[in-house]
Amino acid sequence: MVTSSSVTTRPALVLASASPRRLELLAQIGLSPDSVQPADIDETPHPNELPRLHALRLARSKAETIASRLADAALVIGSDTVVALGRRILPKAEDEATARYCLTLLSGRRHKVYTAVSCRPSAAWPEGHSNERIVESYVIFNRLTPQHIDALIENGDWNGKAGGYALQGAAAAYIRQIGGSASGIIGLPLFETTQLLRGQPCPAGMGWVP
Numbered sequence: 014m015v016t017s018s019s020v021t022t023r024p025a026l027v028l029a030s031a032s033p034r035r036l037e038l039l040a041q042i043g044l045s046p047d048s049v050q051p052a053d054i055d056e057t058p059h060p061n062e063l064p065r066l067h068a069l070r071l072a073r074s075k076a077e078t079i080a081s082r083l084a085d086a087a088l089v090i091g092s093d094t095v096v097a098l099g100r101r102i103l104p105k106a107e108d109e110a111t112a113r114y115c116l117t118l119l120s121g122r123r124h125k126v127y128t129a130v131s132c133r134p135s136a137a138w139p140e141g142h143s144n145e146r147i148v149e150s151y152v153i154f155n156r157l158t159p160q161h162i163d164a165l166i167e168n169g170d171w172n173g174k175a176g177g178y179a180l181q182g183a184a185a186a187y188i189r190q191i192g193g194s195a196s197g198i199i200g201l202p203l204f205e206t207t208q209l210l211r212g213q214p215c216p217a218g219m220g221w222v223p
Contacts, residue, residue, distance in 0.1 A: 022216070022219065023215055023216065023219035023220070023221070024085075024086040024087050024088050024134070024135075024138045024141065024215070025047040025048060025085060025086065025087040025088070026044070026046045026047050026048075026087070026088055026090070026210075026221050027046060027047065027048045027049070027050055027079060027080075027083065027087050027088065027089045027090070028046040028048070028049045028050070028089075028090050029050060029051065029052045029075040029076055029078065029079040029089050029090060029091040029092075030049070030051055030052070030075065030090075030091070030092060031049060031051040032200055034179075034181070034199055034200040034201075035092060035200050035201045036049070038196050038199060038200060038201045038203055039201070039206075041196075041203065042203055042207060042222065043222075044221060044222065046090075047087075048087075050079050050082075050089075052074070052075035052076075052078040052079050052091065053078075054071065054074050054075060054078055056071055056093075056105075058102050062102075063100060064095045064097035064100065064101075064102050064125070064127050065095075065127045065147060065149070067093075067095055067102055067127075068093045068094065068095040068127040068128060068129040068147060069093075069127075069129040069131075069145065069147050071091075071093035071095075071129070072091045072092050072093040072129035072130055072131040072145065072147075073091065073129070073131040073133075073145060074091070075091030075092070075093065075131070076089045076090065076091030076131040076132065076133035077091070077131075077133050078091075079091070079133075080133040080134065080135045080136075081135075081136075083135035083136075083137065084135075084137060085135065085137050086134075086135060086137045086138035086141075087134070087135045087137070087138060088132055088133070088134050088135075088138065088141055088210075088213060088221075089132070089133045089134075089135065090130060090131070090132055090206065091130070091131045091132075091133070092128065092129065092130045092131070092200065092201050092206075093128070093129055094126060094127070094128045094175050094197075094198075094200050095126070095127045095128075095175060096115075096124060096125075096126055096175045096176030097124060097125050097126070097127065098118060098119070098122065098124050098125075103115050103118065103119075103124075103175060103176040103177070104175075105173055105174065105175050106171045106172065106173070106174055106175075106176070106177035107172070107173065109166050111177065112165075112166055112171040112172075112177035112178075113162060113166060113177075114177070115171075115176050115177030115178070116157055116162045116165060116166075116171075116177050116178065116184075117157070117162065119152075119154045119157075119176060119177075119178070120154055120156055120157035120162075121154060121155065121156035121157070122153070122154060123151055123152070123153045124151065124152055124153075124154075124176070125149060125150070125151050125152075126149075126150045126151065126152060126175075126176075126193070126197065126198045127147060127148070127149055127150075128147070128148050128150070128194070128197040128198070128200065128201065128202050129145060129146070129147040129148075130145060130146055130147075130148075130201060130202060130205055130206050130209065131143075131144075131145040132144050132145065132209045132210070132213070134213075140214050141213055141214070142212060142213055142214070144209050144212065145209075146202065146205040146206075146208070146209060148193060148194045148197040148202040148205055149193060150191065150192060150193025150194050150195075150197050150198050151191065151192045151193060152180070152188055152190075152191050152198060153188070153189045153190040153191070154184075154187055154188055154189065155187045155188070155189045157187055161187060164183070165178070165183055165184055165187075168182070168183040170182035170183055170184075171184075179199070180195065180198045180199050181199055207222050210222050
């Protein structure tokens with residue numbers, strides 16, 4: 014691997030996330046990271062932190078944490094998705110009670126989904142650019158009866174999902190409308206990510222995307 018600032022090969026592409034959804038989204042556009050290195054950071058919102066800024070702070074922190082550990086030339090992608098009702102940041106559902114709480118709140122309502130993506134080069138690639146984007150989308154749920162929520166809980170694809178649901182999962186049967194970036198709602202805005210990668214100064218013909 015190149016460690017000199019004179020990069021003659023493409024720097025490694027590192028995903029600072031263990032999310033299988035983000036790996037699947039990157040594969041959708043023909044990208045396979047050279048390395049997957051989850052960033053173990055505290056994701057607790059700061060007091061009075063707005064959802065949009067929370068998503069951006071976490072995406073940036075993930076990318077910076079991993080970039081600071083790398084000795085070789087690399088570009089790190091960090092991303093975070095926040096589901097919000099107004100100023101309220103909904104938690105990631107790690108148990109059935111939390112998933113039920115989130116789905117009850119979202120029933121029959123329009124909510125926003127903020128997904129931030131941050132690119133950070135390692136110190137061994139000083140030519141690389143640090144850049145970031147945040148995408149705002151919205152989702153409208155149909156009214157969920159207790160039976161609907163029970164079925165979604167039983168399905169289990171809420172586990173680990175912000176807001177207790179996945180657009181690509183069983184909850185899609187109850188989502189009346191979305192606006193914005195579908196890939197952003199799932200976990201990584203592909204258009205914006207592609208633009209960030211195209212803006213990096215890779216050697217001719219060695220970029221990550223066409």
